[in-house]
Amino acid sequence: MDKISTIIEHAEQSCKARGRQLTSKRKLVLRALVHASKALSAYELVDYCKTHFDQSIQAMSVYRSLDFLEGEHLAHKLKVSNKYIACSHILCDHEHGIPQFLICSKCNKISEQTIDPVMITGLQSNARQEGFTVINPQLEINCVCDDCAR
Template sequence: MEATISKTIEKAHDICQQQGARLTEKRKRVLSVVLTAPGPLSAYEVADLYRERFDQSLSVMSVYRMLNFLKDNELVHRLETTNQYLPCSHISCRHPHEIPQFLICDKCRNVSEIGIRREVLQELSANIEGSGFKLAEQQLEFHGLCEQCQSS
């Protein structure tokens, strides 16, 4: 697993370089915390795990700034409804992806990232904007029960 994390962080470094951004050591460490978590994390949880893993404290404000950097460079996603962060499941891919959407289980808190075709989202956006409403984000989050929780 450690080798997979290292390769993912190397790919993240390359992505940042291509975009003219700098993936500093602390940002890499924050990304590794998010990558190794079993589920989405709040900034406070990231700060706690960072301190445990690296024996070094980071203020929550610093963690938020780093998470926003990672989000802006499409390395992590922020779940708006829960204010938590999770890694993009496509960091290591080399092909274009659909717009990510999230299925959030309200029982076990598991989150799945799925893609939605751009055409579908464009049509939805056009319908929304036709009503006079201006969208700030196109991310959709669906809450419900995952397959495992439905059967238990």
């Protein structure tokens, strides 16, 4: 079994264990995100599925599938670019924590890290002192990867 099939199978079993179903459309969207290895918008996913898998899927179905995948922690929405990426921790059986994304501003390469809970507590505490409540502590940091820096 190839890596993508392993990821899809694991995601399907995880959903089933929580009483949720990874439908064929949700699998297609997740497969596209994993296969692409980069962040894609909903409309880019429509095109990607057609080009790479010869499968037609409506944008509304992609949006619904992305909402499901996000809710199941199988995909993440990058707020700055309004694009989605497959969670890099799908095959892990532990709690994933709060993601931090290092995003190359030149080639759009993305690395997903888990933020230390102490750092999140500090951010939330600082926000509270300023009169704010953190709604989503996910961090997206613009960087330049080593390949592009050369």
